[in-house]
């Protein structure tokens with residue numbers, strides 16, 4: 001008779017291309033299983049104990065240390081895990097860092113950037129300040145990253161906000177913006193997928209549920225000198241200083257516990273350089289398959305293609321629907337494009353293996369041979 005522990009075998013896990021919450025490493029899943037319902041000598045699971053217990057304190061210290069090691073962050077950086085999703089950060093960033101009568105620059109490269117700009121404008125209105133859209137690719141359906149030569153940056157900006165990977169449209173910055181002012185980055189969908197030059201940033205945030213863990217926690221990295229520029233008199237929970245000073249309230253403990261394991265997995269797989277090599281291989285194989293035929297058509301401009309979310313079309317919407325449904329039948333999950341843009345989207349985050357990408361490529365070839 002199979003026990004519940006037998007049910008989570010690696011062979012039962014299908015190829016998961018979900019855009020988020022997305023695939024996490026199977027090794028991590030197995031560890032989670034092994035640590036339920038009892039964590040080490042606690043006599044309970046980790047989700048049932050105080051966030052001030054020695055066991056959780058140790059996990060929190062480990063996750064912060066791993067994050068700093070992976071990104072090469074010094075003591076001047078704070079690492080906190082907040083709730084409210086990346087969407088909360090859209091507002092919180094502006095609330096903390098858009099000064100009275102000041103300006104912040106935004107690059108508009110997709111729906112998430114648009115939402116971040118909307119929140120910044122709400123804050124700006126009450127402060128006689130300005131959220132400046134320095135560049136946008138909206139006129140072309142967000143299919144590319146605007147060239148830096150076209151950006152209209154404000155010399156006095158408090159920060160330059162950008163979305164490093166556009167989950168819906170399948171575009172990604174392949175460089176880090178050059179600016180005289182600190183960068184603020186929504187890195188939700190390519191966080192820890194490759195090394196970055198952290199000294200250029202004041203703040204980086206990422207919803208955990210794509211590359212680093214389950215939904216429920218948002219990683220926020222803040223540099224101390226940038227933190228010191230924040231607005232005064234903010235609501236306690238929305239003031240970053242509340243969370244960098246100490247563990248103010250109950251954090252999303254189980255999510256953070258899982259993130260700690262995912263970061264360990266990244267460290268054990270070559271760190272960010274290892275992730276970059278792995279992600280390069282997967283993306284070039286998949287784009288290679290798209291470009292090899294007229295049947296599939298990539299939607300992002302080639303120089304702006306995302307290595308995390310690969311978006312493409314087939315000759316008709318009918319064929320796209322059949323593709324997604326038949327792929328599911330073959331164990332290739334969650335390939336439907338975002339509800340407002342359609343098409344096919346394969347999200348190939350860190351944890352998605354080359355084996356899964358190869359299975360998708362094989363399916364694409366068979367599908368084209370049968371329907372092309």
Ligand SMILES: Cc1ncc(COP(=O)(O)O)c(C=O)c1O
Nearest residue numbers: 085086087112167186188189207
């Ligand atoms: C780039 C990006 N930013 C922000 C969000 C919103 O994140 P959340 O649902 O955690 O608020 C998403 C969600 O998919 C995203 O992909």
